Amino acid sequence: MCDSERSEVGLTQLRRSRAVRKRQITMLLKMLDESPESAMYHQTTSRMADGGFTLRSWVxxxxxxxxxxxxxxxxxDHGSSSEKVLGYQYYPATDTMCVSRMSPVSTEGTATKRKVLSQLAKVFDPLGLVTPALVSSKIFLRKLWLAKYxxxxPLNEEHCQEWQTxxxxxxxxxxxxxxxxxxDSDKEVSLILxxxxxQTSYGCAMYAVQQYDDHCNSNLIFSKNKIAPIKSxxxxxxxxLAVFLAFKCLFSILESEKFKVSSVTFGIDAQIVLSWILTNKVKAKNVFARNRVxxxxxxxxxxxxxxxLDAKFRFIxxxxxxxxLVTRDVNIVEFQxxxxxxxHGPDFLSSTFVWPQRELGCLSPVNGALASNFALQGREDKSTLPTGSAVAADEAADEAEAEVPTAVERPERAAAVRCKERLRHCN
Structure with a gap:
């Protein structure tokens, strides 16, 4: 076979490779089970070599x-115990990760809005693992914009002190x-959002719950926070808006990860919002709220x-x-x-299996029962949600129209870091 023919065969194999299909690669993360890992390493290396590419820095x-x-x-060959992965430091020896370190704030010169934004932009947390600890920084940035810097x-003394903290x-x-x-990729997953x-921000947190014989495992897999619009x-x-955001995040995760999802449940602590969603009705004269419902x-x-999947909505x-935690200023001590x-979420996700029950005065008896009585997969309650003909709640909110929220940044690449078996290869 001549060199040109060999090159063409190599490129054909390269296009077929799962590792590079529809992607331009500078770094590849792949989570594999025990058996095919070595074969995958040799096969990928061989196919890439046929196309003229040399894979290196495997870990x-x-x-x-x-x-x-x-x-x-x-x-x-860099001698470090960690690898940089999508804004995180990954430690193969312990299979753990943390956010990459932000360089210390320089004491030379005066703090400005440009310097503040430059420093905060260095913290890249696509999975939202430390979202609660970053809410204060987003609120602070909005303060600077409102102050019309x-x-x-240079920032005034009060803002400089807040920035240092x-x-x-x-x-x-x-x-x-x-x-x-x-x-665990071989078990079904219940997603709890x-x-x-x-008044300052809204957000969501997504947990994956897997049931075993005598317990459940619950782990955070994604969170997202947005600062409330300046208009009150x-x-x-x-x-x-937080529920709307949670749905956007849910679809992004489902599209990017192919684990087996058995159920999806939304936990909401606002009874009036539960009423809107369960009845498909908004009694207030609020076009925006009606459109979001x-x-x-x-x-x-x-x-x-x-x-x-049938989305269920429960009161929490x-x-x-x-x-x-993603809706307010949480300092590092409280986060700790x-x-x-x-x-891991509330204890009942990992131990009792049963959703907590409370009196829900703002919901009709039918909707109140659905929103408070719930057990995770494998237990007795598998009732369906009511249609728009259900009795509406008596309470309604007096609201002004809001702006349509911006689209959620897609977390596909980041979600791939944590949502499967132990990490086997990255280069």
Missing amino acids: SNNAALQREFHNDRCGT AWDD ISSNVQQLTNFSFQRKTI FSDAS KSVPTLEL KDISEFRVELEKKYG PTELNPAD KKFQFWI
């Missing part, structure tokens, strides 16, 4: 593969370590049609809602105290 949390990489002289205007907290985020493995809002909005409107209804239909007390609650 794995599997000791046998690490030795093989070393013998083939294609492993990492030019890009290079925020930057100190952000630099300590590297002390928080997260297990990369969150899901909590949402919440305050009512809290119920922002709570509704319509969007959520369409999301539910799409979820059923595309994935065969505020003190048990982890999404509450609530770290386990944040990464």
